[in-house]
Each structure stands twice: as structure tokens, then as C-alpha cells.
Amino acid sequence: MSTASVSTASVNIASVNIAFVCMDADTLGGIQQVTHTLAQGLAERGHEVHVVGLHRAAEPFGYVERPRYRRHVVGRGPIGGEGAIARRLADRRLAAVLRGLAPGYAVLTSPAVVPRLLRLLPGGVRPIGQYHGSYQHARGSWHLGSIRRHYPRLDQAVFLSEDDALLFSEHALLPNTWVLPNPLARWPERVSPLTTPRVLGVGRLEGVKRFDRLISAFALASTPPWELHLLGDGAERERLRAHAAREGVSDRVVFRGRVAAADMAAEYRRAALLALTSEHEGLPLVLLEAAAHGVPSVAFDVSGGVRSAGPELVPPGDVRRFAAALGELMGSPGERRRLGAIARRRAEGFRLDGVLDRWEAMFAHMAR
Template sequence: MDADTLGGVQQVTHTLAQGLAERGHEVHVIGLHRAAAPFRYVDRPLYHHHVISRAPDRLARRPADRRLRKLFGAIGPGYAVMTSPSAVARVAGLLPARFRQVGQYHGSYDHARGCWHLASIRKHYPRLDQAVFLSEDDAWLFSEHALLPNTWALPNPLAAWPAQPASLDAPRVLGVGRLEGVKRFDRLISAFARSGAPPPWQLHLIGDGGELERLRAHAAGEGVGDRVVFRGLVPAARMPAEYLNASILGLTSEHEGLPIVLLESAAHGVPSVAFDVSGGVRSAGPVLVPPGDVEAFGAALAGLIDSAADRRRLGAAARARAETFHLDHVLDRWESMFNHVDR
């Protein structure tokens, strides 16, 4: 609904917009309202960027609709990619007939099933020209259980490809994401404690959010308060160095679609451990652990901490697998989907 918040959907949107624009497409990124704290993803965008409203005010819906219709009237014909169920419900009825309508979903089927998303997808997505999901597994599940006749699988892309992989010698486990409840960094801290990782091994958490003080207290309660380092926000330009200085990535989110952090770590040859919460997570090739099983997660971390050979073997496999998510390959698949819609 806004295009500039710090988040995975927004990062993917701007990465795809820039990539498609570099291929000669006219691209417009439209935020329905302004982000509270706008984040700049592309330094020199080749695409057009619009913000419809200053805030998500329901009372301003009619003037916002007028602005949207006027903007749509000046663009096209083309493809309207709506990046969430909320965006589809809000925008699809306002689009002129000359637009092909594509509904993208950045979550998993299991997540959609557990909230209002599935009902909205069932209601609105069958009428679209294409319904796009992050993995073949999730596309199949939506096709079968949401009765969608128009599913397509398109993964998230990597914005850049690192020239060199990590050495995997640094005694560091990395966690990246918002310090909010859904990311469940408390589980990652507990798993790190249960792994028995000896000093000088540390867990570095990159990100900020409302859970910071609770997570500090949790680390102290788990007996690893002196070895969990809260790094705060790190600029995107410095993230490659963070991956190069890590040996393992941990992902303990309650739900995920296809997290960019898994793809970025894999591209740097850093092996990862993740809860098996979606087809997208599985497609990135981490060491998979049953959802919520902190003991098993700790054991998986321990295996990688204890064996540099295993880290290198799994890291090399992850980097090879990450080639699939190279931006050029993903853009090829988007253009194939556009051609399919036109047929």
C-alpha cells in the first residue's frame, strides 16, 4: 500500500522496477500512501515514482481514487502489478480495460490460510489475468485450495551478485530483519544458546524495532547476553560486508514467503538454517528445521559451528542454487509471464 517502507515487498518492487526499466520498459511505481519513514532503495531510478496520498486516511478515499484514475489515464497500455491482496482489492476496479491485471502475493499459502489473505485472494484473484506466487509449491497450493485457474510462480530476485563468496572462517551467526514479533528472534537467540557455541562465536542481529529491549533481556536470560550483538540498522551498501564476515545465517520467522536475506546469504556462499515455513524458503535451499522446533534449530546450528567442511560444502551448494534468483534470470521470467498474458 506504500512503496517506500523498509521491507521485503518494497525492496523487491524497486529492484524489479529498476531492472525492467534498464531493459527498456516504461515502469511506474505507485504508492497508495506515503511511508512514515521513507527508505530509498535505488540511488538513480530509471522508473517513475508516484505517491497518491500523504496518509492512509479513509476519509480521503474519493480524492485519492480520482488521482489514481487520472494517473492511470496518462499511462498505458500495459500491465498493472498489484503487490498484495489489499492492493488488488483497492485498485483492480479502478484500472482501465487496457491494463492487464497481475496480482502478486509475497506470502506463503500457509500464512494466507491463517489470516484474512486467503479469503481475499479467493474473492479477487480469479478475475485477474494472472495470479503470481513466489514458488511452484505455493502456486500449486493456491491453485488447488483457492481454486485459482491463473497461477504462475515468480521468485524474488537478487539485486546484485557478489564477486566472491565468504570465507566462512568468522565465528559469527547472523540474523537479519525487523526486531518485531513475527520474526521471532527470541527463538534464534534460544537456538544459539542451545547450540553450545563456544567463545569466540557470537550471534549478530541486524535490524531495529519494538522488540529490542525484550530481546536483550531474553539473551541475558538464556545466558548469552554477552555474545548476542544488536547491530541496529545497517545501510544496504554495507550488507555485503556483513555476509562476508558471517559463517551461518539463521532464520526463525513465524512465516515467510521467499525472504531476500536467504537469497543474499546464499549468493555470498553463507549456509543458512531456517524453519520450514513455505515453498519459497525451501526453494532457497537452507538446512530445514520443523517450524518452531528450537532444539532442532540449535542442533542444526551446532553441526555447522562444529564443522568448517560442512559450512563450505553447504555454502557452495547455496551459492550455486542462488544463481536461479539472479536478477537477469528473474526478469526473463517476468517477461515470459507478460508474453503469456498477452497470448
């Protein structure tokens, strides 16, 4: 079996109807950020675009200031908080939205969305399944079984990298794989000078992100005046603060909390390095955003998506080798500049217009 992808050359297609359907479309998270970025971009190209949340976000986050697409929340409660009657009413609202799409496409953004939507899709609405994780992560969870069971019934199964699409094609027996990377919402004109002695860690302070490993690696690799700034919030904050104290770096690990999206460009420009120590990732936007700002990264080699972003790769979980990679870059401004320039050139391939071209090319392929 083979995977399908296309060049980023522009493809002229007529306006189409598209719905992106998420379990929860408005929580702060990578799937949601990518969904709203794609929806706005496709709407600005003249397509009729809808973003549908099956559940209401407990803490809604605004991704697009002036959306050109339509938004729907069909569930009245958070994930896991609705009964049978509420679920049936939500399905009726969802079916009404979907009927308005025909003919068109429904992009199902996670394995949890797919079985529910397949029951409700009207004729003329063609299903496209996205998977925002890696094959390695899917293999260790219920996701792989669900993908094997449901994704062959979709018109296309979309993955983030060639490596992951090939693995799913071979091991989940999918005949319909396609590769579409995450896009950068915007392209910065200004880059970091890489002179501020600061390492960034960006993401939710939760176990899967393994910021404890990043703190340990930073403690091994760094000396003053280097600081580690953690941007994000979550349940692990106090545990991580205590871990930094045990590692002897509590005075140089700065917990910044949640940073507004509009302020992130300035954060990247004030950084010299980005570090990613997650247990699993698909194609992390933070790697792409850092690269676009000319900031080199060090990351555990946990997926084809991570590899495609071009960071300095370290075997998963190897804190000492991660520390060595960090230390080498901390000590070499010239190497930081060299790798930062390479990272920015690579990030060109993830610019929004190019990724939108690839989406339109897929729609044109499906319409043939």
C-alpha cells in the same frame, strides 16, 4: 488445475507499460525492496515502469540511487490515516496514473491493493496480482479469503514458488497462477571465507520474526568465541536483549541496529552462518543474499519459498533441533564450506537477469 512457469531463457518483447502498485512503496520491507529492484531492472530493459504508493511512508527508505522508473505517492498520509475525502482525492490521482498506462499492466503487490485497484483500472490495463507470502500464512489470516474472492478476476496470480502456486491453485481454486521468484538485486563476486565465528539474524525486531527462538537456539548450540549478530531494529529490541540475558548469552548477542543496504555485502562476508526463525515467510531475500555470498543457512520449514532457497531445514518451532543444526555447522568448517558452495550454485537461479526474463516471458504469454 495447474500452475504456470517458464524457463529463464531470454524472451524478446516490445516495450510495455507497467505499474507496480503497493500499499506503501517506500517503507523498509521485503515487498518494497523487491518492487524497486524489479522496477529498475525492467526500466533498464526499455520498459515504461511506474512505482505507485497508495499511502505515504512514515520513514521513507531509498532503494535505488538513480531510478529509471517514475514514482508516485497518491495518498497524503500513512496507512489508516486518511478520511473519506482524502481517499477519494487519492483515487482520482491513482486513476490518472493508470489511464496513462493503457495499454499495459498493473502489478498489484498485495491482497490489500487488489480490490481498490479493480474498481479503478481503465480498459486496456491488465491486472496481475502478486502474493509475497506463503500459502501457510495466507491460510491463517484474512489473506486467503481475499485471494479466493478477488484473484480469480485477475489476468495472472503470481506466487513465489511452485509449491505455493500449486497450493493456491488447488485450495483457492485459482485458474491463473504463475511462478515468479524474488530476485537478487546484485550478484557478489566475493564470498565469505566462513571463518569468522558469527551467526547472522537479519530482519525487523518484531514478534513474527521470532528472534527469541534464535537466541534460545544459539544459547543451546554455541560456545565462545561464537557470536550472534542481529541486524535490524524494531519494537522487540529491549525484550530480546532481556531474553539474551536470561539465556546467559548477553555478552555474545550483538544488537547492530539497522544496517545500510550498501553495507550488507560486507556483513555477509564476515558471517559463517545465517539463521532464520520466522513464524512465516514467503521467499526471504536474506536467504538468497546469504547464499549468493556462499553463506549456508538454517531455517524453519515454513514455506515453499524457504525450501526453494535451499537452507538446512528444521520443523517449524522446534528450537532444540534448530540448535542441533546450528551446532553441527558451527563445529564443522568443512561442512560449512560444502553447504555454502551448494547454496551459491542454487542462488544462481535467482539472479536478476533470469528473473526479469521470466517477467518478460509472462508478459509475452499474456499478450498472445
